[in-house]
Amino acid sequence: xxxxxxxxxxxxxxxxxxxxxxLAAAHFRVPREKLNPDEDFFKTLAIxxxxxxxxxxxxxxxxRVELPDYELQGVSDFRTLAGKIQARL
Amino acid sequence: MLISNHKSTISDxxxxxxxxxxxxxxxxxxxxxxxxxxxxxIEADRDREKxxxxxxxxxxxxxxxxxxxxxxxxxxGDRAAILMSNQSxxxxxxxxxxYCGGVLVPLDFKLTAAEQLQLLEHSKAKVLVVExxxxxxxxxxxxxxxxxxxxxxxxxxxxxxxxAGGFRWENFKRKGAPDFVMRQREDVACxxxxxxxxxxxxxxxxxxxxxxxxxxxxxxxxxxxxxxxxLSILPTNHAIDFMVGFIGPFVCGACVVHLRTLRPEFVRDxxxxxxxxxxxxxxxxxxxxxxxxxxxxxxxPGWKRTILNRMIGINKMLTRRRARPKxxxxxxxxxxxxxxxxxxxxxxxxxxxEPSTMQFFYELGVPVVNGYGLTEAGTALTLNDLKxxxxxxxxxxxxxxxxxxxxxxxxxxGEIAARSKTVMSHYLxxxxxxxxxxxxxxxxxxxxxxFDGGGHLQxxxxxxxxxxxxxxxxxxxxxxxxxxxxxxxxxxCVFAANFVxxxxxxxxxxxxxxxxxxxxxxxxxxxxxxxxARNRRLPDFKRLGGYLIWEKDFPRTASMKIKxxxxxxxxxxxxxxxxxxxx
Numbered sequence: 001x002x003x004x005x006x007x008x009x010x011x012x013x014x015x016x017x018x019x020x021x022x023l024a025a026a027h028f029r030v031p032r033e034k035l036n037p038d039e040d041f042f043k044t045l046a047i048x049x050x051x052x053x054x055x056x057x058x059x060x061x062x063x064r065v066e067l068p069d070y071e072l073q074g075v076s077d078f079r080t081l082a083g084k085i086q087a088r089l
Numbered sequence: 090m091l092i093s094n095h096k097s098t099i100s101d102x103x104x105x106x107x108x109x110x111x112x113x114x115x116x117x118x119x120x121x122x123x124x125x126x127x128x129x130x131i132e133a134d135r136d137r138e139k140x141x142x143x144x145x146x147x148x149x150x151x152x153x154x155x156x157x158x159x160x161x162x163x164x165x166g167d168r169a170a171i172l173m174s175n176q177s178x179x180x181x182x183x184x185x186x187x188y189c190g191g192v193l194v195p196l197d198f199k200l201t202a203a204e205q206l207q208l209l210e211h212s213k214a215k216v217l218v219v220e221x222x223x224x225x226x227x228x229x230x231x232x233x234x235x236x237x238x239x240x241x242x243x244x245x246x247x248x249x250x251x252x253a254g255g256f257r258w259e260n261f262k263r264k265g266a267p268d269f270v271m272r273q274r275e276d277v278a279c280x281x282x283x284x285x286x287x288x289x290x291x292x293x294x295x296x297x298x299x300x301x302x303x304x305x306x307x308x309x310x311x312x313x314x315x316x317x318x319x320l321s322i323l324p325t326n327h328a329i330d331f332m333v334g335f336i337g338p339f340v341c342g343a344c345v346v347h348l349r350t351l352r353p354e355f356v357r358d359x360x361x362x363x364x365x366x367x368x369x370x371x372x373x374x375x376x377x378x379x380x381x382x383x384x385x386x387x388x389x390p391g392w393k394r395t396i397l398n399r400m401i402g403i404n405k406m407l408t409r410r411r412a413r414p415k416x417x418x419x420x421x422x423x424x425x426x427x428x429x430x431x432x433x434x435x436x437x438x439x440x441x442x443e444p445s446t447m448q449f450f451y452e453l454g455v456p457v458v459n460g461y462g463l464t465e466a467g468t469a470l471t472l473n474d475l476k477x478x479x480x481x482x483x484x485x486x487x488x489x490x491x492x493x494x495x496x497x498x499x500x501x502x503g504e505i506a507a508r509s510k511t512v513m514s515h516y517l518x519x520x521x522x523x524x525x526x527x528x529x530x531x532x533x534x535x536x537x538x539x540f541d542g543g544g545h546l547q548x549x550x551x552x553x554x555x556x557x558x559x560x561x562x563x564x565x566x567x568x569x570x571x572x573x574x575x576x577x578x579x580x581x582c583v584f585a586a587n588f589v590x591x592x593x594x595x596x597x598x599x600x601x602x603x604x605x606x607x608x609x610x611x612x613x614x615x616x617x618x619x620x621x622a623r624n625r626r627l628p629d630f631k632r633l634g635g636y637l638i639w640e641k642d643f644p645r646t647a648s649m650k651i652k653x654x655x656x657x658x659x660x661x662x663x664x665x666x667x668x669x670x671x672x
Contacts, residue, residue: 070222074628
């Protein structure tokens with residue numbers, strides 16, 4: 001049985017996605033509105049997979065979860081990434 | 090040893106004399122005895138050390154597995170595929186396979202499950218050793234029902250996990266000493282796929298002699314010795330890491346450090362934590378390290394930056410003729426502390442490396458040893474010897490390797506051909522391709538280059554239709570075309586841009602799709618969206634960079650295959666590279 005405090009602490013998928021977009025914008029120093037949840041971030045941000053892993057470490061620290069590198073294999077948009085993190089919250 | 094003669098003496102006295110061995114299994118078996126008390130493997134996940142093994146521990150783990158394989162009727166010449174990220178079980182499993190006289194098939198864990206199944210079938214592997222998360226993906230692939238591999242050993246499966254007929258690697262062991270199966274130098278040691286998931290797998294069949302001679306050539310210039318710690322980041326299925334992250338260190342009693350993440354912060358941390366001596370990296374990672382260092386330098390207050398620049402200038406002047414690691418460490422202690430203080434060289438190869446990046450590190454006293462090779466030739470054909478450091482070449486041919494430039498043009502540039510005991514035997518089940526690739530004992534590399542006056546090889550592009558990514562992946566256009574099958578156009582094909590519009594340099598590589606529309610068809614947004622959507626199904630490093638509309642039917646052979654060479658030549662003559670529309 002979840003207590004009301006737990007529910008208040010739980011993030012919705014949309015909240016998680018929103019926070020990821022804000023953190024990514026700050027990390028890569030781009031305006032938040034430039035980031036679209038469904039666009040290919042490799043292309044939008046002109047980054048490589050290592051730079052994505054760098055961001056992932058920041059996200060892990062923020063959400064207090066741990067994702068192995070392989071979870072990120074094939075992920076190229078923020079919505080899918082948010083889903084992976086949400087699943088571990 | 091080129092960096093330190095003192096270490097050379099130590100190494101020569103301890104390293105196995107590989108001329109005396111007929112197979113990798115025998116050499117490794119002796120190494121486990123000779124260096125029994127030395128640490129051979131460290132496995133870390135992020136900042137947590139998970140495994141630390143001596144050579145003796147390594148033997149203790151691999152022998153029960155070899156015995157179980159023997160009991161499972163895994164015989165000499167049988168093939169065992171390994172599908173794992175870099176970790177200790179990769180190496181213990183490989184040794185068990187060699188101990189039984191088996192043939193190793195290292196598969197790329199970054200391929201899709203369907204591609205892995207395709208190569209598994211092509212290799213006719215009797216055994217598969219696979220990490221649980223990869224096995225789960227394979228069992229979910231539609232092609233899984235066709236799998237013919239009889240014995241599957243799954244590592245690190247959670248308790249109670251469904252293994253779809255596989256066995257837990259951790260429980261697959263038997264008591265009792267297995268019989269060692271000796272192989273001869275000409276016997277097959279490994280089948281390594283250099284590409285070909287799109288329909289024509291290129292399985293390079295490499296013999297024990299290929300590996301033993303490659304190891305001798307590399308260690309003649311860059312030996313290992315007990316106490317050396319090699320950071321293994323490139324995938325072990327890759328020819329470079331298999332040699333310098335397994336065979337090379339083991340026959341010299343050195344230690345391999347596996348890091349189960351590529352997160353830049355943990356890679357940086359591993360250099361310091363394990364006082365790394367050597368590491369092989371792809372350009373993408375070297376550039377990442379460069380970016381990190383430059384950002385730190387930029388944060389320095391002006392006066393500190395001035396001192397740093399002055400020290401870099403002094404180091405540059407004093408290391409012009411040769412690398413002097415101790416001197417560089419004394420001049421630039423903070424930079425070297427960030428690399429653990431004992432790093433002797435960053436080794437790169439397999440993909441184009443910016444000379445400016447190599448120069449940046451060398452001026453800091455961290456030599457970047459650039460080399461050139463291909464899976465078909467074992468590991469490396471050339472390597473820089475740091476006498477002196479050169480950022481504009483891929484070095485000189487290693488001992489025992491002959492290179493020729495075929496049909497050189499007026500600038501001396503032509504296709505590079507190689508002849509040595511390290512060149513593969515043949516392509517698996519593809520005599521036609523073998524005949525085209527190995528001619529009169531010379532391996533035609535498909536790469537263009539020339540030798541300078543100092544005997545250094547310089548590369549100038551490719552003759553073959555392929556790209557090499559910054560992450561060191563060889564991508565053949567034909568391999569990705571299947572993702573676009575059924576695209577609503579008359580016909581299409583994919584080219585490496587530099588194949589169509591040859592450059593006199595490497596780099597700026599991208600894949601371009603050439604589209605021939607149906608009569609009256611317009612290139613509209615729905616077609617573009619379809620291409621973009623399918624492109625995103627590919628891993629990021631395999632994606633198309635752009636497209637081009639072609640106004641004529643593609644030239645085809647009598648059997649309706651596209652004449653790619655002819656089409657590329659015509660495109661190159663009639664359309665500028667600038668006409669490619671970015672995706």
